[in-house]
Amino acid sequence: MPDTPRCFALVPCAGVGQRAGAGGPKQYAALAGRAVVAHTLAALAAVPRLAATLVVLSPDDASFETHVPGFAGWVARTGGATRADSVAAGLQALRERGALDADWVLVHDAARCLLQPAWVKRLIDACIGDDVGGLLALPLADTLKAAVAKAATAADGDAGERVAATLDRRTKWLAQTPQMFRLGLLQRALREAAAKGVNVTDESSAVEALGLAPRLVPGDQENFKLTWPADFALAARLLETR
Secondary structure, three states, rough: OOOOEEEEEEEEEOOOOOOOOOOOOOOOOOEEOOEEEHHHHHHOOOOOOOEEEEEOOOOOOOOOOHOOOOOEEEOOOOOOOOOOHHHHHHHHHHHHHHOOOEEEEEOOOOOOOOOHHHHHHHHHHHHHOOOOOEEEEEEOOOOEEEEOOOHHHHHHHOOOOEEEEEEEOOOOEEEEEEEEEHHHHHHHHHHHHHHOOOOOHHHHHHHOOOOOOEEEOOOOOOOOOOOOOHHHHHHHHHHHHH
């Protein structure tokens, strides 16, 4: 039994990347000489305070070892249809490998491949003594607009989007990853959210549904998730300049 809680990284990697236009799962797309997820895992491997990293793959994934040769962490082919399903399966896999309720789990998107070890350290330092946990996030800098509902514009024969209102951005943050919570708390949050039909878009939203307030830890603009085709070109330029 460890004397102090440990930190584990969990990387859900079971998605198909339909929006990325990468001709397959975006985590395996080539970027600056290696697969996207290989960049992600290399950054996590450079964080000494992480006891281990677990990657959650889809059950029929036969490509991971080819794209990330020599990976020294754990792999679980138990991914589900949604991110929440894959994270829940990953938490159970960590538990089966000896992780305890009080241990911390840092869930990170496979497609946030520009991650820097210093940002992970910042998150751990901010959350290690917190009662709830937290996540990397960015305060919203741009003016925030709400669009007219699609049904309304369609009824007017307008194919484009139009502004319905300007929203107050002062309390708005863009969520990033890693998101850091204790294994027991996050497992309970995901289980209860699923039972109640709560729409879980990230781990923080599941914890928030318990009535808790995760800590917001300033992230970095380069820590974006590769989602659209243009994101790959930008990420390649940034990697080349490092």
